[in-house]
Amino acid sequence: MEQIPVTMTVNGKKVQRFVEPRTLLIHFLREDLNLTGPHIGCETSHCGACTVDMNGMSVKSCTLFAAQANNAELTTIEGMANADGTLSALQEGFRQMHGLQCGFCTPGMITRAHTLLQENPDPTEEEIRFGIAGNLCRCTGYQNIVKAIQYAAAKLNGRDYQEAAE
Amino acid sequence: MNDMTPSREQREAALEGMGCKRKRVEDIRFTQGKGKYVDDIKMPGMLHGDFVRSPYAHAKVTKIDATEALKIPGVIAVLTAEDLKGVNLAWMPTLAGDVQMVLADGKVLYQNQEVAFVVAEDRYIADDAIQLIEVEYEELPVLVDPFKSMDPDAPVLRPDLEGKMEGAHGPRKHHNHIFNWSVGDEDATDKAFAEAEVTVKEMISYHRTHPSPLETCQCLASMDKVNGELTLYGTFQAPHVIRTVASLLSTIPEHKIHVIAPDVGGGFGNKVGAYPGYICSIVASIVTGQPVKWVEDRMENLSTTSFARDYHMTTEIAAKKDGTVTGLKVHVLGDHGGFDACADPSKWPAGFFNIVTGSYDFPVAHLSVDGVYTNKAPGGVAYRCSFRVTEAAYCIERGMDVLAQKLGMDPADLRLKNFIKPEQFPYNSALGWEYDSGDYHTAMHKAMDAIDYRGLREEQKAKQEAFKRGETREIMGIGVCFFTEIVGAGPSKNCDILGVAMFDSAEIRIHPTGSVISRMGSKSQGQGHETTWAQIIATEIGIPAADIMVEEGDTDTAPYGLGTYGSRSTPVAGAAIALAARKIRAKAQMIAAHMLEVSEFDLEWDIDGFQVKGNPEARKSMKEIAWAAYNAPPPGIEPGLEAVSYYDPPNMTYPFGAYFCVMDIDVDTGVAKTRRFYALDDCGTRINPMIIEGQVHGGLTEAFAIAMGQEISYDEMGNVMGASFMDFFLPTAVETPHWETDHTVTPSPHHPIGAKGVGESPNVGGVPAFSNAVNDAFGFLGSTHIQMPHDAWRVWQVAKNLGAHG
Numbered sequence: 004m005e006q007i008p009v010t011m012t013v014n015g016k017k018v019q020r021f022v023e024p025r026t027l028l029i030h031f032l033r034e035d036l037n038l039t040g041p042h043i044g045c046e047t048s049h050c051g052a053c054t055v056d057m058n059g060m061s062v063k064s065c066t067l068f069a070a071q072a073n074n075a076e077l078t079t080i081e082g083m084a085n086a087d088g089t090l091s092a093l094q095e096g097f098r099q100m101h102g103l104q105c106g107f108c109t110p111g112m113i114t115r116a117h118t119l120l121q122e123n124p125d126p127t128e129e130e131i132r133f134g135i136a137g138n139l140c141r142c143t144g145y146q147n148i149v150k151a152i153q154y155a156a157a158k159l160n161g162r163d164y165q166e167a168a169e
Numbered sequence: 170m171n172d173m174t175p176s177r178e179q180r181e182a183a184l185e186g187m188g189c190k191r192k193r194v195e196d197i198r199f200t201q202g203k204g205k206y207v208d209d210i211k212m213p214g215m216l217h218g219d220f221v222r223s224p225y226a227h228a229k230v231t232k233i234d235a236t237e238a239l240k241i242p243g244v245i246a247v248l249t250a251e252d253l254k255g256v257n258l259a260w261m262p263t264l265a266g267d268v269q270m271v272l273a274d275g276k277v278l279y280q281n282q283e284v285a286f287v288v289a290e291d292r293y294i295a296d297d298a299i300q301l302i303e304v305e306y307e308e309l310p311v312l313v314d315p316f317k318s319m320d321p322d323a324p325v326l327r328p329d330l331e332g333k334m335e336g337a338h339g340p341r342k343h344h345n346h347i348f349n350w351s352v353g354d355e356d357a358t359d360k361a362f363a364e365a366e367v368t369v370k371e372m373i374s375y376h377r378t379h380p381s382p383l384e385t386c387q388c389l390a391s392m393d394k395v396n397g398e399l400t401l402y403g404t405f406q407a408p409h410v411i412r413t414v415a416s417l418l419s420t421i422p423e424h425k426i427h428v429i430a431p432d433v434g435g436g437f438g439n440k441v442g443a444y445p446g447y448i449c450s451i452v453a454s455i456v457t458g459q460p461v462k463w464v465e466d467r468m469e470n471l472s473t474t475s476f477a478r479d480y481h482m483t484t485e486i487a488a489k490k491d492g493t494v495t496g497l498k499v500h501v502l503g504d505h506g507g508f509d510a511c512a513d514p515s516k517w518p519a520g521f522f523n524i525v526t527g528s529y530d531f532p533v534a535h536l537s538v539d540g541v542y543t544n545k546a547p548g549g550v551a552y553r554c555s556f557r558v559t560e561a562a563y564c565i566e567r568g569m570d571v572l573a574q575k576l577g578m579d580p581a582d583l584r585l586k587n588f589i590k591p592e593q594f595p596y597n598s599a600l601g602w603e604y605d606s607g608d609y610h611t612a613m614h615k616a617m618d619a620i621d622y623r624g625l626r627e628e629q630k631a632k633q634e635a636f637k638r639g640e641t642r643e644i645m646g647i648g649v650c651f652f653t654e655i656v657g658a659g660p661s662k663n664c665d666i667l668g669v670a671m672f673d674s675a676e677i678r679i680h681p682t683g684s685v686i687s688r689m690g691s692k693s694q695g696q697g698h699e700t701t702w703a704q705i706i707a708t709e710i711g712i713p714a715a716d717i718m719v720e721e722g723d724t725d726t727a728p729y730g731l732g733t734y735g736s737r738s739t740p741v742a743g744a745a746i747a748l749a750a751r752k753i754r755a756k757a758q759m760i761a762a763h764m765l766e767v768s769e770f771d772l773e774w775d776i777d778g779f780q781v782k783g784n785p786e787a788r789k790s791m792k793e794i795a796w797a798a799y800n801a802p803p804p805g806i807e808p809g810l811e812a813v814s815y816y817d818p819p820n821m822t823y824p825f826g827a828y829f830c831v832m833d834i835d836v837d838t839g840v841a842k843t844r845r846f847y848a849l850d851d852c853g854t855r856i857n858p859m860i861i862e863g864q865v866h867g868g869l870t871e872a873f874a875i876a877m878g879q880e881i882s883y884d885e886m887g888n889v890m891g892a893s894f895m896d897f898f899l900p901t902a903v904e905t906p907h908w909e910t911d912h913t914v915t916p917s918p919h920h921p922i923g924a925k926g927v928g929e930s931p932n933v934g935g936v937p938a939f940s941n942a943v944n945d946a947f948g949f950l951g952s953t954h955i956q957m958p959h960d961a962w963r964v965w966q967v968a969k970n971l972g973a974h975g
Contacts, residue, residue: 033208101859105383133903
């Protein structure tokens with residue numbers, strides 16, 4: 004099949020490849036760029052395991068063509084750590100608050116939470132729950148994911164995380 | 170002692186042993202996208218396999234023509250049942266003693282059944298080829314309703330079994346009958362019912378649902394024809410068993426098969442069995458000489474890969490007027506789909522369903538189960554439960570509420586009256602199990618106090634009055650559930666899978682510098698084994714958990730084990746770990762005695778080493794002992810410090826719990842809102858409270874989904890109605906309730922560290938708690954039992970039928 008050129012910046016690095024027009028963005032990331040952090044869980048935009056940040060917006064890379072990301076700025080889980088290689092506040096929050104189990108949804112979940120905190124730096128619990136409703140988790144029941152995001156928000160806002168009283 | 174010497178507390182804390190909320194070591198890779206799942210693995214020359222699937226639920230396959238597909242550049246091969254017959258793999262044994270087609274052999278039995286396997290250079294080309302493969306079908310009458318399976322004129326689903334009056338589990342009554350299994354004393358139970366002051370009878374159905382882990386089933390098979398070695402990566406919950414079965418089926422020697430389960434993205438029972446995708450990938454790799462990857466998509470996973478439940482339970486309880494239960498009778502109709510591929514230990518055609526007497530002291534009981542074939546996907550996996558325990562717990566917990574309603578008794582009081590008493594343990598149930606330990610009354614009272622149960626009942630009464638006066642359109646339900654689970658399969662005397670006995674194993678190797686590698690027969694799918702297994706070892710041998718690396722899932726390096734499912738890891742592998750560690754400690758004691766020039770009987774264990782009794786200054790730490798074990802062992806003692814343990818448990822373990830759900834239901838919309846959900850679990854000794862709490866949250870969320878909406882349903886043509894996340898309910902963060910957790914600790918008397926296992930308890934106990942809440946809300950309007958799932962549409966209909974819409 005005919006191939007077309009795509010150019011994009013992924014995790015701060017410019018990449019150029021030829022792809023089939025029908026190549027999905029998730030396959031482009033995983034197969035062509037070896038970025039296997041984003042996962043494929045449903046292929047219908049429901050589970051969010053493939054979530055990446057495209058130009059400051061969370062997108063489901065399983066239902067976008069790579070061609071649609073032409074000239075875009077993309078961030079995947081591989082680009083989430085701090086510049087010095089240490090874990091970001093969110094990554095640390097997920098570990099501290101036990102916000103993951105099998106880890107399959109985690110890259111999409113953290114990537115989505117990263118963008119959420121750009122949109123709303125200090126969200127309430129309800130805003131977090133709505134904010135991550137496009138990402139499914141089968142292991143945690145979300146309670147600790149919410150705490151992980153609250154932990155990161157507090158840290159990024161210069162506060163200590165205070166767990167809400169039950 | 171100088172100031173730099175750590176205190177006892179500091180030394181103990183440094184271990185991060187049992188009871189500590191140790192942060193998970195797995196998370197370091199998972200939070201950075203560095204987990205390694207099957208689909209992340211690539212091999213040079215790797216091909217991709219994909220299936221042509223049947224659009225029909227029941228049809229003859231009259232022709233498969235792949236001519237056009239094979240013309241597409243990049244299409245390497247198309248396998249059909251005829252090709253598999255050449256290697257004797259057209260049919261495969263199921264875990265339940267049945268056989269199952271790998272690819273359609275003359276007919277299909279359910280929608281989306283595998284018909285042909287395409288092998289191509291990439292996924293897209295494989296998809297293109299699928300569109301061009303011409304399959305001709307001749308439709309056959311479809312059987313969807315299990316209650317019609319054994320009608321005299323029901324279509325013959327399995328011509329291969331027609332006329333066979335003996336099945337894998339005894340006599341068959343009908344051409345669509347699989348087995349009948351009965352246990353208990355039928356005569357004594359009939360007598361109890363004949364003499365009963367009160368009896369109740371209810372048909373309680375547990376609908377068909379699906380585990381749907383976020384990662385689907387997948388594998389990568391690579392046959393090295395030169396060396397005759399097969400390497401198989403896969404999403405396996407039991408990699409060793411897969412290797413043994415692969416060897417038996419393929420005749421490749423077992424030592425030349427390397428099965429590796431890397432990181433697994435959730436299992437929940439879905440990844441225990443063997444699926445056609447695995448077999449076809451292996452055959453395709455043998456045929457092509459290249460590695461072949463198969464990745465299932467979500468629709469395939471939901472519609473064909475092992476469903477769960479689908480049990481229809483006619484439940485009868487006999488009792489005295491004061492509420493004392495005197496007998497239990499249950500008949501189950503189990504819908505197994507086109508093949509009986511239930512994931513049960515070989516001797517238990519209905520799994521551990523005979524735990525159906527629950528937490529109650531039934532003097533007599535009788536249970537019988539009939540399994541039948543229908544035109545639905547096969548499976549019957551233990552979805553976050555050990556072999557039909559969820560169905561059993563649902564059956565008895567719903568049944569007890571039905572009885573309470575008939576007697577006009579409070580459901581919590583009825584339970585308290587009939588609980589097995591602490592002094593009755595070990596307790597022999599009327600259906601054959603020996604419960605190891607329990608203190609149900611303490612747990613129940615703690616839970617009732619925590620949620621102010623009596624206060625809630627008062628509030629409910631007031632609300633019911635207000636509803637009757639027309640002042641509110643909202644009703645309130647309090648779901649009570651007390652469950653006893655049976656986990657830790659199992660003693661090899663009564664548990665095996667395809668003849669492979671169900672023990673488990675651990676190997677611990679201490680290096681000279683005191684760092685440790687340990688390898689297990691279990692296999693984590695998110696349960697955090699790398700973290701918790703190290704905690705058990707740390708406590709047992711006094712080396713910090715941070716210095717212990719845990720590996721699982723590689724059959725080349727791990728000792729033989731039966732894997733992880735049915736909450737068996739802690740009860741079985743956890744015990745193996747403790748015993749292997751104790752073997753090491755025993756040798757360490759001999760070495761320490763030599764180092765300190767005393768008799769080993771003069772030594773005592775102290776957190777992280779041995780000290781001379783009465784002289785704590787004279788001590789050797791485990792790190793010092795490890796160095797000596799290699800470099801200066803006592804004369805006559807072989808160097809090294811390692812041990813292997815294969816643990817065959819004497820009994821299963823019986824965790825239990827008290828769950829309460831408070832729900833408000835709007836009768837006009839059918840929307841049920843969970844106001845509170847409180848879960849008290851007793852899983853014996855607690856290894857990592859943080860991980861236990863996380864597992865309880867997750868299990869409750871799955872229970873919420875199952876009770877309140879999730880269902881795999883079929884139309885009358887056998888079309889699957891819920892095969893994507895569009896119409897198969899998985900709760901998001903928005904609708905998932907807030908969970909309150911609590912615990913009591915009643916250790917298992919026969920487990921080396923007293924642990925019982927917890928991962929499935931919240932699913933087992935959660936479903937009846939939700940369903941009982943919905944049923945409890947409508948009870949005052951005259952309803953006795955409402956079938957699950959309780960989504961808004963169904964609840965609205967119930968309200969309408971009960972006249973609650975005014």
